[in-house]
Amino acid sequence: MLKNDQAKITDQIALIATFSALLTLTTASVAVADTSCSSNSWFNTHTAGNAANGNAGYCFFTPQAMNIRLYEFGLCTSAASPSTRAQCTTLFSNPSGTALELSAGISLPLAAGVSISEGTYTHAFVVLSNVTSLETVIEFSNARTDDRGSTGNYCYTDGRSINTSDSIISCGNDPAAVTASTEVIGLGGGGYSNTLLNYTVNMRGESVVTDLYAITSAGTLSSNAGDDFALFGSQILNSPISITPNTSNIDIGFSITDGVTLGFVNGGPPFNAPAQSTDAPVDAVFEGLKFLISAQ
Numbered sequence: 154m155l156k157n158d159q160a161k162i163t164d165q166i167a168l169i170a171t172f173s174a175l176l177t178l179t180t181a182s183v184a185v186a187d188t189s190c191s192s193n194s195w196f197n198t199h200t201a202g203n204a205a206n207g208n209a210g211y212c213f214f215t216p217q218a219m220n221i222r223l224y225e226f227g228l229c230t231s232a233a234s235p236s237t238r239a240q241c242t243t244l245f246s247n248p249s250g251t252a253l254e255l256s257a258g259i260s261l262p263l264a265a266g267v268s269i270s271e272g273t274y275t276h277a278f279v280v281l282s283n284v285t286s287l288e289t290v291i292e293f294s295n296a297r298t299d300d301r302g303s304t305g306n307y308c309y310t311d312g313r314s315i316n317t318s319d320s321i322i323s324c325g326n327d328p329a330a331v332t333a334s335t336e337v338i339g340l341g342g343g344g345y346s347n348t349l350l351n352y353t354v355n356m357r358g359e360s361v362v363t364d365l366y367a368i369t370s371a372g373t374l375s376s377n378a379g380d381d382f383a384l385f386g387s388q389i390l391n392s393p394i395s396i397t398p399n400t401s402n403i404d405i406g407f408s409i410t411d412g413v414t415l416g417f418v419n420g421g422p423p424f425n426a427p428a429q430s431t432d433a434p435v436d437a438v439f440e441g442l443k444f445l446i447s448a449q
Contacts, residue, residue, distance in 0.1 A: 188355070189411065190214040192294040196417035196428035205414045206354065206440070210428075213355070213411040216289040216437070220333060222250040222282035224383060226405070228274040228394060228446070233387040235368050241278055242269045244405065250282060255409050255442075269403075274394040277405075277444040279386045283367065286333040287413055289437045299324040299433040300423030308433045310334040319423040320435035322415075336439055338384060340367050347375050354441050355411070361443045363388040386441075394448050406445040414438045 187203035190212040205211040229241035290309040305325035312332035313321040321334040340349040347367040367375040370382040416436030419428040
């Protein structure tokens with residue numbers, strides 16, 4: 154226990170921060186309510202209370218891989234923003250960004266010899282490129298038909314971008330045909346916005362709350378989509394991290410379980426008929442990352 158304010162300021166501990174991309178695969182036996190995708194999912198199974206984030210036709214799913222470019226992350230004693238970071242300690246920083254493929258079994262040492270003050274850290278912050286890509290494969294119990302007429306029990310991202318196409322999902326019988334699809338992430342719904350506060354996603358039964366900001370390459374709040382360079386996220390840690398004189402290691406990871414939603418449509422492009430149980434999904438949306446942090 155610290156005895157005075159001076160100790161809080163000067164008593165530093167050396168640690169090695171290891172960044173791990175951790176993934177626990179979602180299965181039917183551990184699905185949360187009916188908001189999780191299953192082998193029988195189609196538009197009608199994910200409406201009202203069974204719709205992910207309240208979006209009809211969407212369900213939570215765990216991607217095969219999530220590709221991001223990481224610029225910065227750290228721990229904070231309170232909520233942070235692009236202009237309010239004095240309460241944060243940066244544990245990793247690379248102005249050029251580090252390309253990461255988040256998937257099962259990945260463990261990357263990104264910071265060594267970092268110093269962090271004793272105290273309780275309630276938030277984590279991260280700066281990521283606003284351009285991401287996803288690889289997603291789902292196996293259905295019945296054959297599905299995609300927007301180009303191909304059929305199969307496996308449906309997967311096919312390299313198209315939802316920013317330019319009505320669908321990014323193809324179906325067939327070979328899951329190895331999966332190709333990463335790219336998405337440019339924006340915070341506005343019906344128009345441009347540079348801020349989205351208290352963005353909440355239910356990931357594996359746990360609410361993950363993040364304040365999101367669109368920022369420029371200079372790290373300031375962006376004023377239009379053309380200036381968007383990265384996303385600054387300040388996430389509440391459901392289990393705050395306590396740093397003491399006995400702390401020798403911090404393990405920092407991201408969970409991507411339920412980090413994507415798959416979307417089915419109810420008629421309209423690219424399907425011009427009411428939803429059918431043989432329809433393929435058309436969309437795979439990046440929903441977020443959950444920090445997994447522990448201190449020993």
